[in-house]
Amino acid sequence: MALVVQKYGGSSVGDARSVKRVAKRIAEAKRAGNDVVVVVSAMGDTTDELLDLAQQITPLPPKRELDILLTAGERISMSLLAMAITNLGVKAKSYTGQQAGVITDAVHGRARIVDVVPHRIRETLDRGQVAIVAGFQGVTESTNDVTTLGRGGSDTTAVALAAGLNADVCEIYTDVDGIFTADPRIVPAARKIDQVSYEEMLELAACGAKVLALRSVEYARRYNVPVHVRSSFSAHDGTLVVAAEKKSKENPMEAPIISGVAHDRSESKITVIGVPDVPGMAARIFEVVAGAGANIDMIVQNVSAAATGLTDISFTLPDGDGPATMAALTAVQGEVGFDSLQFDDQIGKLSLVGAGMKSHPGVSARLFGALRDAGINIEMISTSEIRISVVTREDSLDDAVRAVHTAFELDGVDGEAVVYAGTGR
Amino acid sequence: MALVVQKYGGSSVGDARSVKRVAKRIAEAKRAGNDVVVVVSAMGDTTDELLDLAQQITPLPPKRELDILLTAGERISMSLLAMAITNLGVKAKSYTGQQAGVITDAVHGRARIVDVVPHRIRETLDRGQVAIVAGFQGVTESTNDVTTLGRGGSDTTAVALAAGLNADVCEIYTDVDGIFTADPRIVPAARKIDQVSYEEMLELAACGAKVLALRSVEYARRYNVPVHVRSSFSAHDGTLVVAAEKKSKENPMEAPIISGVAHDRSESKITVIGVPDVPGMAARIFEVVAGAGANIDMIVQNVSAAATGLTDISFTLPDGDGPATMAALTAVQGEVGFDSLQFDDQIGKLSLVGAGMKSHPGVSARLFGALRDAGINIEMISTSEIRISVVTREDSLDDAVRAVHTAFELDGVDGEAVVYAGTGR
Numbered sequence: 001m002a003l004v005v006q007k008y009g010g011s012s013v014g015d016a017r018s019v020k021r022v023a024k025r026i027a028e029a030k031r032a033g034n035d036v037v038v039v040v041s042a043m044g045d046t047t048d049e050l051l052d053l054a055q056q057i058t059p060l061p062p063k064r065e066l067d068i069l070l071t072a073g074e075r076i077s078m079s080l081l082a083m084a085i086t087n088l089g090v091k092a093k094s095y096t097g098q099q100a101g102v103i104t105d106a107v108h109g110r111a112r113i114v115d116v117v118p119h120r121i122r123e124t125l126d127r128g129q130v131a132i133v134a135g136f137q138g139v140t141e142s143t144n145d146v147t148t149l150g151r152g153g154s155d156t157t158a159v160a161l162a163a164g165l166n167a168d169v170c171e172i173y174t175d176v177d178g179i180f181t182a183d184p185r186i187v188p189a190a191r192k193i194d195q196v197s198y199e200e201m202l203e204l205a206a207c208g209a210k211v212l213a214l215r216s217v218e219y220a221r222r223y224n225v226p227v228h229v230r231s232s233f234s235a236h237d238g239t240l241v242v243a244a245e246k247k248s249k250e251n252p253m254e255a256p257i258i259s260g261v262a263h264d265r266s267e268s269k270i271t272v273i274g275v276p277d278v279p280g281m282a283a284r285i286f287e288v289v290a291g292a293g294a295n296i297d298m299i300v301q302n303v304s305a306a307a308t309g310l311t312d313i314s315f316t317l318p319d320g321d322g323p324a325t326m327a328a329l330t331a332v333q334g335e336v337g338f339d340s341l342q343f344d345d346q347i348g349k350l351s352l353v354g355a356g357m358k359s360h361p362g363v364s365a366r367l368f369g370a371l372r373d374a375g376i377n378i379e380m381i382s383t384s385e386i387r388i389s390v391v392t393r394e395d396s397l398d399d400a401v402r403a404v405h406t407a408f409e410l411d412g413v414d415g416e417a418v419v420y421a422g423t424g425r
Numbered sequence: 426m427a428l429v430v431q432k433y434g435g436s437s438v439g440d441a442r443s444v445k446r447v448a449k450r451i452a453e454a455k456r457a458g459n460d461v462v463v464v465v466s467a468m469g470d471t472t473d474e475l476l477d478l479a480q481q482i483t484p485l486p487p488k489r490e491l492d493i494l495l496t497a498g499e500r501i502s503m504s505l506l507a508m509a510i511t512n513l514g515v516k517a518k519s520y521t522g523q524q525a526g527v528i529t530d531a532v533h534g535r536a537r538i539v540d541v542v543p544h545r546i547r548e549t550l551d552r553g554q555v556a557i558v559a560g561f562q563g564v565t566e567s568t569n570d571v572t573t574l575g576r577g578g579s580d581t582t583a584v585a586l587a588a589g590l591n592a593d594v595c596e597i598y599t600d601v602d603g604i605f606t607a608d609p610r611i612v613p614a615a616r617k618i619d620q621v622s623y624e625e626m627l628e629l630a631a632c633g634a635k636v637l638a639l640r641s642v643e644y645a646r647r648y649n650v651p652v653h654v655r656s657s658f659s660a661h662d663g664t665l666v667v668a669a670e671k672k673s674k675e676n677p678m679e680a681p682i683i684s685g686v687a688h689d690r691s692e693s694k695i696t697v698i699g700v701p702d703v704p705g706m707a708a709r710i711f712e713v714v715a716g717a718g719a720n721i722d723m724i725v726q727n728v729s730a731a732a733t734g735l736t737d738i739s740f741t742l743p744d745g746d747g748p749a750t751m752a753a754l755t756a757v758q759g760e761v762g763f764d765s766l767q768f769d770d771q772i773g774k775l776s777l778v779g780a781g782m783k784s785h786p787g788v789s790a791r792l793f794g795a796l797r798d799a800g801i802n803i804e805m806i807s808t809s810e811i812r813i814s815v816v817t818r819e820d821s822l823d824d825a826v827r828a829v830h831t832a833f834e835l836d837g838v839d840g841e842a843v844v845y846a847g848t849g850r
Contacts, residue, residue: 016481050501056441057505058512065511068519069504072497076475079494080482086490087483094493099569144524 002168003125004029007039007135007158011175012232013077014044022173022232023084026130030090035125037165039135039158040081042073063108067137067148071097074134074154082132092130095120097137097146101164102157104138104147111138111147113156113219116164125165133161152213159216163223170220171228172212178229178238179204179211181260181410186398189411193259194237197244200259200353203387207351208264217241244355258354258363258408263401265394267297268322269347269380271314272329274339282313284336285329292328294321298349298382298391310339314380316391319345347379348397351389352404358385370407376400427593428550429454432464432560432583436600437657438502439469447598447657448509451555455515460550462590464560464583465506467498488533492562492573496522499559499579507557517555520545522562522571526589527582529563529572536563536572538581538644541589550590558586577638584641588648595645596653597637603654603663604629604636606685606835611823614836618684619662622669625684625778626652628812632776633689642666669780683779683788683833688826690819692722693747694772694805696739697754699764707738709761710754717753719746723774723807723816735764739805741816744770772804773822776814777829783810795832801825 006026013019030036050069054061061069078094085092101117124131135154138147149156155172162170179201182190196204198221205214211229220227220241230238275281282301289296299315317325326343333341357363367388371378376399380391392400405411431451438444455461475494479486486494503519510517526542549556560579563572574581580597587595604626607615621629623646630639636654645652645666655663700706707726714721724740742750751768758766782788792813796803801824805816817825830836 016478019482053441053501053505054508057444057508060512061508062511065504065507065519068521069501069508072500075497075500076478076494079490080478082490083479083482083486083494086487087485094490096493096571146521 046073098139102138110150155216173232207262374403471498519557523564527563535575580641598657616837632687799828
C-alpha cells in the first residue's frame with residue numbers, strides 16, 4: 001500500500017463532467033489499496049474570472065483581500081470533488097489550506113510555504129478516507145490570514161504535502177502525457193521523456209517548459225520527493241522527476257543525455273547603447289534595473305570600441321517588466337551618460353537541456369551548426385552546467401526548435417526513444 | 426460616536442457597480458465618525474449557482490462539503506467590498522466567519538450560532554478600520570469545520586455580531602424601504618411601518634414577510650439588539666424593530682395597533698379523511714408527520730359525525746415537505762385506519778398582526794366581515810396573542826390582502842400614516 005499525493009490542475013476539473021471523471025480516477029486509486037491525498041486547483045478559468053472581478057472594483061486591490069478572493073476558486077473545486085468521490089461510494093473530505101496545515105509567510109500573492117502540519121490529513125487517511133486539499137493557498141501562523149502561493153502554486157502545495165506526509169510519490173496530473181523533448185505543437189516528432197533529474201527539470205521549467213512550476217521542482221529536489229507528471233486523460237505512465245542518481249541507467253556509456261529543447265517567447269531585450277566604458281557603469285545600470293523590480297535573465301556586453309570608449313549592454317527580462325525598466329533607465333540617462341535605449345519584444349529563447357553537457361565537448365558546436373544550417377541568426381548566448389540557451393528572432397524560434405531537435409536525434413522513430421550520445425562538444 | 430453593524434444582502438451587491446455603491450455608503454458612515462462593521466451576503470445569484478453546480482455533481486451532496494462550497498460566495502463578496510472601500514481611502518479588512526469568531530454547532534446547512542468571539546473585529550475597529558464579515562457562515566469550535574446558518578443566515582450573523590460587540594444598532598439594508606403594512610406589489614396603498622416590536626416582527630416574519638429572517642428577529646429579541654431595516658438605495662429611515670416598551674407612544678389611547686397584513690403562498694394543506702374518532706389517533710398521525718421532518722403550521726380537526734364515528738384532520742406545512750409527508754402517512758394507512766389523503770398546494774395564508782389584539786375584541790369580527798364582503802371563503806383559522814391567520818384559496822389571496830388592508834384603514838393617505846384604533850373585537 002502506497003501513500004499517493006495526486007494533483008489535478010484547473011484544466012482537469014473544468015466543469016462538472018470533468019470533476020466526475022477525475023473523481024472516478026481517484027476512487028480507483030483508493031480502491032487499489034492506496035492512501036490518497038488530492039490537491040486540486042480552481043476550476044478552469046475561475047481564477048481569471050475572479051481577478052477580472054477585482055479589476056472591475058479597483059486597479060490596485062489590497063493584496064490581502066485579493067488573496068481571500070482568489071482562494072474562493074479552490075474552495076469550490078475541492079468541495080465539488082469531495083462530493084463526486086463520495087457519490088462513488090468512497091468517503092472523502094475536503095480541507096482548505098488552513099485546515100490542511102499549510103503554513104506560509106505573510107507575503108500575500110506569492111507566499112512561501114514555511115511549514116506543513118498535516119494532522120487532519122493524516123487523521124483522514126487513518127479513517128480510510130480520501131483527503132482533498134485546496135491547492136495554491138495557505139495561512140499565516142501568526143495572524144491566521146489567508147495567503148496564496150502565486151501561479152503554479154498548486155504544484156507546490158502537492159509537493160509540500162507529499163514531503164510533509166512522506167508520500168511515496170507525488171503525481172501531477174495535467175492535459176499532456178508528460179514532459180516532452182520539445183513542445184509537440186512545434187515539433188510533432190517530439191518524444192515523451194520517461195525520466196528526468198530534478199536539475200534538468202529545473203532548467204527546463206526555468207527555460208519555458210510550462211508543465212511543472214519551477215518552485216515545485218525546487219521543493220521536490222530539496223525534500224527528495226519523486227514527482228510523476230502524467231495525463232489525467234490516460235492511464236499511461238508519464239515522466240518521472242527524480243534525483244539524478246536514481247535515474248535508471250539507460251545509457252551506460254556516460255554520454256551526455258540531451259533531455260530536451262525548451263523555448264520561451266515571454267521575454268524582451270533591452271539594449272543600452274553608448275555606455276561610457278569606465279568601471280562601475282554596468283553595476284550602476286543593473287542597480288537601476290533591480291530597483292525597477294525586473295527579473296533579468298541573460299546579459300551581454302559588447303567589447304568596447306577603442307576609438308570611442310563606449311560599449312553596448314543588452315539584457316533580457318520578462319515582457320511585463322519592460323515598461324517600468326525602460327522608465328527607470330530613462331530617468332538616469334543623464335547620470336549614467338549613455339546614448340540611447342532600445343526595447344525589443346520580438347525575441348525568442350531556445351534552451352538545450354541535458355545532464356553532463358559540460359563534460360562532453362561538441363554539444364554547443366552541434367547546436368550552433370544546426371542553427372547556421374537552418375539560416376537562423378544567434379543574438380545572445382548563455383550556458384550553465386546542463387543547459388545552453390540562445391536568443392533568436394521570435395519568428396524564427398519554431399524553426400530553430402525543430403532544427404535543434406532533429407540535430408540532436410531527439411525525433412521519435414516509431415515511438416521508440418532515440419537517445420543522443422554525442423562524442424565531442 | 427456609535428458602533429454600527431450594517432448588513433447588505435445579495436441584491437445590494439449584485440455586481441461590481443453595486444459593490445462600489447455600497448462601499449460609498451459604508452465609507453460615509455465611517456467618515457461620519459462611526460465604528461462600522463459590515464456583514465455581507467454572496468453576490469446576487471451566486472449561492473444558487475453554486476447549489477446548481479453541486480446538483481450537477483450529485484443529487485445528495487454531503488452537507489459538510491456543501492457548506493464549504495456555499496461559503497465561497499461570501500468570500501468573494503466580502504473581499505471585493507473591502508477592496509472597494511479601501512479604494513475610497515478608508516481602510517477595510519475582510520474576515521470569514523471563522524476569522525470573525527462566529528462559533529456554531531455542527532449541524533451543517535442550518536447551524537446555530539453558539540458563541541461570538543469577535544476579538545479580531547474589535548482590534549480592527551480599534552485601529553480605525555472598517556471590518557467586513559462574511560455572513561451566513563461560521564465554524565465549529567471542536568473540529569474547525571466550516572458551517573452555514575441556512576437561508577437568511579446573514580441577517581442572523583449581523584444581529585449576533587451586533588450583540589457580541591454591544592453595537593448601538595444593527596442596520597439591515599435591503600432593496601425595499603422597510604417593513605410595510607402589506608406587500609406593496611399586492612397593495613399599492615401599503616405604508617411603511619416606522620416602528621414595530623420584536624414580537625410583532627416575529628409574527629410578520631413567520632407569516633410570510635420576507636424582509637427579515639425569522640431567526641435573526643428571535644436573536645435580536647433575546648439580546649435586545651435594535652434592528653433598523655432600511656433601503657440600500659435611499660437615505661430615508663426604514664423600520665425600527667425594538668422592544669415593545671421602547672416603541673414611541675404614537676397612540677396614547679392603548680388602541681390595538683395593527684402592524685400589517687402578511688401573506689404566504691409557500692404552504693400546502695394535507696387532509697386526512699375518515700380518521701376513527703378514538704383517543705390517540707391525532708397523536709399517532711402527528712408523530713408520523715414529525716418523523717417525516719415536516720414543519721407543520723396550522724391544524725384543524727372537524728367535529729366528529731356521530732353517525733360514522735369518523736373525523737377529518739387538516740394541517741398546513743411548507744410545500745417542500747409535502748411529498749415526504751404524504752409518503753409517510755400512506756405507509757401507516759392500515760395501522761391508523763383512515764380512509765384517504767388529500768394534498769392541496771393551492772392555498773394561501775393571510776395573517777393580520779398587531780399588539781394588543783386579544784384585549785381588543787372586534788378585530789376578528791372585522792377581519793371575517795371584510796373577507797365575507799369580498800366574497801372570499803375561509804378554510805382554516807388560527808390565532809395567537811398578536812395575530813389572526815386565515816387560509817383561503819391561493820387565487821383569492823391578493824384580493825383578501827387588499828380587502829383586509831382597507832378594512833383596517835391601513836391604506837396610506839397622501840403619504841400620511843393612518844393608525845387604526847379599533848374599539849371592539
